[in-house]
Each structure stands twice: as structure tokens, then as C-alpha cells.
Amino acid sequence: MDERAQHRSAMSGGDRKSDARKTVVVTTSWDDGDRLDLKLADLLANRGLRATFYVPTGNLGTASVLTSSRLRELADAGFEIGAHTVTHPVLTDITGDSLVREITECKQVLEQMLGREVPSFAYPKGRANSEIATRVKRAGYRSARGLRMLSLSFDFPPFDMPITVQAFPHRWMGYARNLLRRGAVATLAKSSIAISRSRNWVQLGKTMFDRALREGGSWQRSIRAIRASRGCSSGDRRSDQQKAPRTRSLKS
Ligand SMILES: [Zn+2]
Numbered sequence: 394m395d396e397r398a399q400h401r402s403a404m405s406g407g408d409r410k411s412d413a414r415k416t417v418v419v420t421t422s423w424d425d426g427d428r429l430d431l432k433l434a435d436l437l438a439n440r441g442l443r444a445t446f447y448v449p450t451g452n453l454g455t456a457s458v459l460t461s462s463r464l465r466e467l468a469d470a471g472f473e474i475g476a477h478t479v480t481h482p483v484l485t486d487i488t489g490d491s492l493v494r495e496i497t498e499c500k501q502v503l504e505q506m507l508g509r510e511v512p513s514f515a516y517p518k519g520r521a522n523s524e525i526a527t528r529v530k531r532a533g534y535r536s537a538r539g540l541r542m543l544s545l546s547f548d549f550p551p552f553d554m555p556i557t558v559q560a561f562p563h564r565w566m567g568y569a570r571n572l573l574r575r576g577a578v579a580t581l582a583k584s585s586i587a588i589s590r591s592r593n594w595v596q597l598g599k600t601m602f603d604r605a606l607r608e609g610g611s612w613q614r615s616i617r618a619i620r621a622s623r624g625c626s627s628g629d630r631r632s633d634q635q636k637a638p639r640t641r642s643l644k645s
Contacts, residue, residue: 447477447515
């Protein structure tokens with residue numbers, strides 16, 4: 394979803410400083426194309442929420458994965474369909490032609506299937522580096538979703554789009570590693586208490602949402618964005634061992 398475009402639209406007139414303090418943008422992203430995404434789409438639509446569904450193309454129509462016709466239904470209903478490779482590999486583990494194919498072929502397949510541009514990409518498990526981001530950009534994408542968590546800012550690199558909260562039972566150390574790996578020390582310091590006091594990701598998401606509604610003034614927080622993300626995790630092994638059932642609804 395082109396959140397920058399939403400921002401530009403929201404900020405197209407009036408007192409920008411005043412508007413900035415009031416602006417809250419809610420987006421959600423859902424990975425891997427499970428057939429239950431159709432039910433999920435109904436729940437989102439009933440609440441007026443937008444979403445991007447990132448799907449790998451290699452297994453569409455198999456087992457519990459959406460078929461191409463169902464995917465078209467989602468797109469026709471106004472949801473964004475994003476690319477998520479062909480076979481869902483960790484991109485930092487592959488190179489050369491394999492890497493190029495995983496990034497480019499899914500875009501071509503989806504665009505042919507949907508008859509529209511597929512401008513965004515999500516890195517499986519959020520794993521990427523500068524070379525991968527460059528290849529994604531060269532393939533014609535306009536943005537890519539990473540897994541930098543607890544972000545409420547619109548000031549982010551288009552090929553490392555952050556999220557606010559992921560529907561995954563990370564521990565405090567999981568968040569700390571995620572943020573420190575990306576140099577987000579200030580974000581960790583600011584969010585540390587909220588992480589510690591939250592019993593689960595739902596409560597943390599609500600806390601972050603309240604913060605988005607409440608705070609204003611600094612440039613970094615002049616625009617509010619909260620994003621929920623479900624799907625491939627960042628690979629926190631200890632969290633994997635404690636994995637809870639994935640949440641298919643936005644209800645707590
Ligand atoms: Zn995934």
C-alpha cells in the first residue's frame with residue numbers, strides 16, 4: 394500500500410503542522426496467501442480497514458493457499474496484492490540467478506494474473522540487505538516491506554518499510570535484537586516499558602496505537618502510522634518454540 398501517497402493526500406491542504414498532529418494512518422499486511430485470507434478480507438472490509446496481501450506465486454492453488462481466481466477477487470475488492478517471491482526462500486541465503494528469479498518472476502506472474510501493476514514486495518522473514526534491496530528496486534518495485542518493528546514514523550526508506558507490531562509472540566529480547574540490528578536504539582529505549590508491560594502482541598499493538606493517537610509535535614512523529622503484520626516471522630528461535638496460534642482476525 395502506498396502509504397506515502399496516503400500521506401501526501403492527507404497533507405495536501407490546510408495547516409500542515411496541525412493536520413500532522415491529527416493524522417493517523419492504519420495499514421495491515423498479511424503474508425503467504427492462506428485461503429482464510431478471504432474471511433479476513435471480509436472482516437477488514439467491514440471495519441473499513443485496508444490491507445496488503447503479500448503472496449508467493451509458486452504454490453498458489455495448492456493445499457490451503459489461495460487460488461489465482463480468489464486472489465483476483467481480493468484485488469477487485471480493493472485490497473493490494475504484493476509480491477513475496479516464488480518459493481519463499483530467505484533471500485540472504487541465495488544468490489545470482491536464483492535471487493533474480495525469486496524477485497522478478499513473482500511480479501511478472503502476479504501482474505499477468507491480476508492485470509495491474511504489483512508495486513510492492515515483502516522480504517520473506519524480513520531478511521534482506523542492501524544488494525537485495527537494490528535488486529528489488531531494479532525489478533521495478535516501488536517499495537518493499539521489511540521487519541523493523543515498533544515504528545510509528547512515515548520517515549522510512551521505501552525499500553525497508555517498517556511495521557509497528559507483528560502478530561507473533563516475540564519476547565522483549567526479540568524486539569531488542571530486531572531494533573538494535575537496525576540501529577534503532579531510541580525506538581527501543583522509548584518502547585522498552587511498553588514491551589515489558591504487554592502480555593502479548595495484541596496488547597502491545599493497542600499501546601502503540603494509543604501512542605499514535607496521543608503524541609504529536611516532533612517531526613519524527615508528525616505523521617502517524619500503525620501497521621499490523623501477520624506472516625513469516627523474523628526468526629526469533631526462542632519465540633518459535635513458544636509459538637501461539639496465528640491470529641486470523643483483528644479482534645483481541
Ligand atoms: Zn512469508
